[in-house]
Amino acid sequence: MxxxxxxxxxxxxxxxxxxxHPATPLLRGGIWLLAVLLYVGGNLREHLVTLVFGLPDVGGDPVDEIGRHDLVLPAALIVLGVILLSVGAFWLSWRAxxxxxxxxxxxxxxxxxxxxxxxxxxxxxxxxxxxxxxxxxxxxxxxxxxxxxxxxxxxxxxxxxxxxxxxxxxxxxxxxxxxxxxxxxxxxxxxxxxxxxxxEPGTPVVTVTPGRAIGSVLLSETLVALVVIVAVVVPVLAGLGAGPAAAVSFVPVVIGSVTVLGRRIGRNLRFSVVSTRDGVRVSSGVVSTSTEAVPPGRVHALHIEQPLLWRPAGWWRVAVNRAGHAAGRRNAESERSLAPVATTAEVLTLLPLLVPDLEDQRDLLVAGLVGRGDEGDFTPAPRRARWLRPLAWRRTGFRLTDASVLARSGFLRRELVVVPDARMQSVSLRQGPLQRLLRVATVHPHVVSGPVRTTLRLVDADRAQRLFVELEEIGVGARRRDVSHRWRDLGTQR
The missing domain is CATH 2.30.29 (PH-domain like)
Structure with missing residues (x-):
């Protein structure tokens, strides 16, 4: 065969x-076109009747004028003709x-x-x-x-x-x-x-409950900034004699912030990630729903972050870089987040599904999420680099596994970046004046563009030179051996 x-x-x-689908022409804009035509026709019907039938503008209702002049049949034929033309145009569009x-x-x-x-x-x-x-x-x-x-x-x-x-x-x-x-x-x-x-029902991995969806927004930086504006900035301006105009000027900011927060809650309601043998299936939405399948080997980089206000609840946000999302929709949060708010246990289950190399690496992932120094065999930033990142230098570090690169950083906002070796396209090394003075450098494994910044910061200068060469060789070899795009032939069961 x-x-x-x-x-x-x-x-x-x-x-x-x-x-x-037969309703495609209507759903692709035809229904809105009909609504606009009906609206325009309703507002200009007096002029249309005068133009089509030559009746004088007597100020009465156009429908009554048509009946009074025995023009019901011509008017009905015209309406029927418009309907038939519209149906014919939609039918041709569907056939094509x-x-x-x-x-x-x-x-x-x-x-x-x-x-x-x-x-x-x-x-x-x-x-x-x-x-x-x-x-x-x-x-x-x-x-x-x-x-x-x-x-x-x-x-x-x-x-x-x-x-x-x-x-x-x-x-x-x-x-x-x-x-x-x-x-x-x-x-x-x-x-x-x-x-x-x-x-295949799949295995649930991430399920965002209504309480978590609302709580993640209540503990967001946007809401905190909004509260500060309303509770502090506006009263201070009023006390300085700025007058009501100062308070009114913040109304658009408040309305815009509330709108953004409301959309975020709606987007996160009924959000779920399910594991299947074809990768993960992501579903979200209440009124308008969306379901997306992300196959194995299609994730080019992952970014896991935990804002300070989420730390007591143990929540994390997971974002990814994918080739199909590299352009056009980069600024849409709904496209950036693979899991907008997930617990630590859910993150530890989700990451190996996206990067199989991380399977059975729970201790490594925990060290990447919350560790510091050399925990998890991470290579930490040298002590002399503390002048560049005085708060975060203890958490800054990297780790090479058999098939991926992990970069850890952040003090107030914990961050972990994972780059599969097979997805690296090139490597660059950068060293500014202060970095040269402190003998450190930044190594950047390049992947497809997206929200995830794949940067290894505060790397010892000598180690950075070796790492640069090492990552180039690793990337070439990994791309040559990569067969993740044929996951079913490999018997992948996810």
Whole structure:
């Protein structure tokens, strides 16, 4: 059996073109266009009646004027014609929108007058996201977005039915993993791997309760700053004779801050991360929902941080760099955080799922999260570097494992950065005047752009030179040996 013939197939993985959900034209903007037309028509109906039927503007209701002049039938025909034209335009738009999946890529084409085509190579897909905006949920539709490595390379399928979206995600992940079905005995159908994906409940890893979602916002720096403004700054300005105008000037700041905090709570409600054999599945949202699958080997860097106010509760935030998120949406917090608020136990369970090298490394992870000095065999910053970071120098350090680089830092805000060796693209070394004076340097393993800054700070100058060469060799070798993109062939069970 050839590779092409043995590719796992369902009704979508057949190389044929398939149409999107019939409501796609409306959901992609048509319903808002109709609303605008109705609004404009309602406000300009007197002028429209005068223009179309040549009736004088007598100041009465246009509908009454149409009835008085026996123009009901022409008016009805015009309305019917507009409706038919709109339906026809939407139908043509739907007929022109289709997608295809074969053994190498996913292709989407759309447009009536101006045809457009977008293609996603399966081996460059970094994740699959299914989102269900409110209007789409009302008609049982979902939007599928394929995160693809490259600038503005993501591909959207807007829209599919809920069942089709889930099935397509299973197909794409199976093909992206390089999986091929086993040879089936003669007379028997090969077992479909996608069915297991769709029905696999997975193992819950992170579950954000309503109390935790609200508490994380109440203990955020944004809310603290807002309280300081309202309770301290405004009264001080009033006491200095600034007058009511000073207080009023802070109203937009308060409204904006409250809006941001409210959105953050809504985003974190019903947030969950589930472990599956195809990586982790991230779900969030109440009114509009989103579900994303992050396959193994697609995470280029991780950043785990704990703000000072979260320390008593033991909460952490986990962010990642991924190739499909490198451009366009970098500033969206919902895209940056893989786990917006997680407990220590949840973090210790989640990290090995994203970086398999960290499996059975609980003591190392704990040392990276809360340790200092040489705890966990970290290489600490030399004592002479305390002048550059007087509070954080004891926690600053790095550690090389068999397949990743860990960098620890932060005093008020604890931070841990993890970079898989196979994801390093290059290495740089920087040494400013003060660093040269104190004989320290900064080593920067480069990965795809994103919220995670992969920096090893306050490294002894001599060690930094050796580390620079070492990381270059490690990165080249790790990329050559990396087979994480074929996780199913390796029998990965997550």
């Amino acid at each position: 050839t590779a092409q013939a043995s590719t796992a197939r369902t009704r979508y993985v057949d190389g044929a073109w398939h149409r999107l 929108s289709e997608f295809r999946i074969d053994g190498d890529d996913v292709t989407v084409r759309y447009g009536v007058l101006l045809r457009r085509t977008r293609t996603a190579k399966l081996d460059r897909i970094q994740g699959v996201r299914i989102s269900r905006p409110l209007l789409a949920r009302l008609v049982g539709a979902a939007r599928v977005e394929l995160d693809v490595a490259g600038q503005n390379a993501n591909v959207r399928l807007e829209y599919l039915s809920n069942g089709a979206a889930e099935e397509l995600r299973g197909d794409v992940l199976a093909l992206a993993s390089g999986h091929r079905e086993a040879e089936a005995p003669e007379g028997e159908e090969p077992e479909s791997v996608e069915a297991a994906v769709l029905t």
